[in-house]
Amino acid sequence: MSAKPTVVVSRCLEFAPVRYDGQIIESPVVRRLKRFVKFVPICPEMEIGLGVPRPKIRLVENGQSLTLWQPSSGRDLTLKIRNFSRSFLTSLEEVDGFILKSRSPSCGIRGTKIFSNGSDNSHLRRGQGFFAEAVLRAYPAVAIEDEDRLLDPDRFDHFLTKLFAVARCRHVKSRISVPLLNQFHTENQLLYRAYNMTEQRYLNLIVQAASRNPCEMLRSEYERHFHHLIFKRPRYTSHAKVMEEIVALLWHKIRSRDKPIIKRLLNRYRNRDLPLSPLRMAMRELVLKFGDADLKRQTYLKPYPVELELIPER
Ligand code: SF4
Numbered sequence: 001m002s003a004k005p006t007v008v009v010s011r012c013l014e015f016a017p018v019r020y021d022g023q024i025i026e027s028p029v030v031r032r033l034k035r036f037v038k039f040v041p042i043c044p045e046m047e048i049g050l051g052v053p054r055p056k057i058r059l060v061e062n063g064q065s066l067t068l069w070q071p072s073s074g075r076d077l078t079l080k081i082r083n084f085s086r087s088f089l090t091s092l093e094e095v096d097g098f099i100l101k102s103r104s105p106s107c108g109i110r111g112t113k114i115f116s117n118g119s120d121n122s123h124l125r126r127g128q129g130f131f132a133e134a135v136l137r138a139y140p141a142v143a144i145e146d147e148d149r150l151l152d153p154d155r156f157d158h159f160l161t162k163l164f165a166v167a168r169c170r171h172v173k174s175r176i177s178v179p180l181l182n183q184f185h186t187e188n189q190l191l192y193r194a195y196n197m198t199e200q201r202y203l204n205l206i207v208q209a210a211s212r213n214p215c216e217m218l219r220s221e222y223e224r225h226f227h228h229l230i231f232k233r234p235r236y237t238s239h240a241k242v243m244e245e246i247v248a249l250l251w252h253k254i255r256s257r258d259k260p261i262i263k264r265l266l267n268r269y270r271n272r273d274l275p276l277s278p279l280r281m282a283m284r285e286l287v288l289k290f291g292d293a294d295l296k297r298q299t300y301l302k303p304y305p306v307e308l309e310l311i312p313e314r
Pocket of ligand 1: 010019107
């Protein structure tokens with residue numbers, strides 16, 4: 001089961017030279033994803049009428065309130081960006097993720113400098129840009145990252161796993177069919193085990209109840225628990241356990257001379273000496289060779305297109 005994810009992206013990342021200084025930002029992650037997702041590029045600062053090039057804007061904290069301020073003109077743009085964010089986000093029909101420009105006063109999901117006034121160059125603290133804050137509030141369950149953090153291989157893997165899983169879940173929900181829900185649930189069993197076994201147990205119960213009495217409420221419950229399950233990146237020890245379970249299932253079929261190689265790969269992963277994706281590639285090969293049909297269908301072994309598995313270049 002596959003579904004192409006929809007991703008809202010800061011337009012200055014690879015799409016158009018809309019930065020305040022007329023620049024475009026190169027992002028190997030966004031470039032690589034272009035073939036595999038449907039991007040919706042947006043520049044909140046252009047949308048509120050700021051041109052290119054434009055004088056810089058900044059976040060200013062005054063007492064309890066945060067404002068979006070343009071020091072050169074003395075304009076307070078807070079209301080404009082709030083109104084734009086609300087109307088844009090409510091107009092989106094479907095979305096599975098966001099990739100936003102790091103540290104921007106509009107798009108930064110973390111690390112944006114917050115100043116005490118329009119002229120001081122030393123910042124008080126760091127926080128979120130206005131558009132990013134509205135995104136995180138409106139879409140707590142989808143995959144959200146900035147382009148900078150996605151250069152970390154583990155974060156990139158979790159982001160893609162979540163993004164494609166959320167898109168598949170949305171696809172299943174839109175079809176409203178118990179067989180499709182059962183198929184989705186079965187194909188995700190190993191993924192669920194790696195992510196969160198408590199939520200997996202809830203999902204098992206919901207699927208059992210839905211097959212007796214299919215109703216919209218149960219499907220919404222499934223989606224809610226699914227989003228809880230996929231929210232947080234699993235610990236590497238959880239991945240190691242699932243990989244070991246796969247090996248244990250196939251152990252009797254693996255040739256004796258290959259067994260030490262597989263043990264070595266697992267040990268290297270446990271010792272944090274090997275990233276997840278090469279281990280997963282090796283497991284996928286094993287399963288293709290020796291696994292049964294159920295195991296071959298597990299999304300855990302191919303949570304997103306294999307072309308994306310290589311570590312992003314800097
Ligand atoms: S960071 Fe956001 S607001 Fe700033 S140029 Fe990029 S898309 Fe536009």
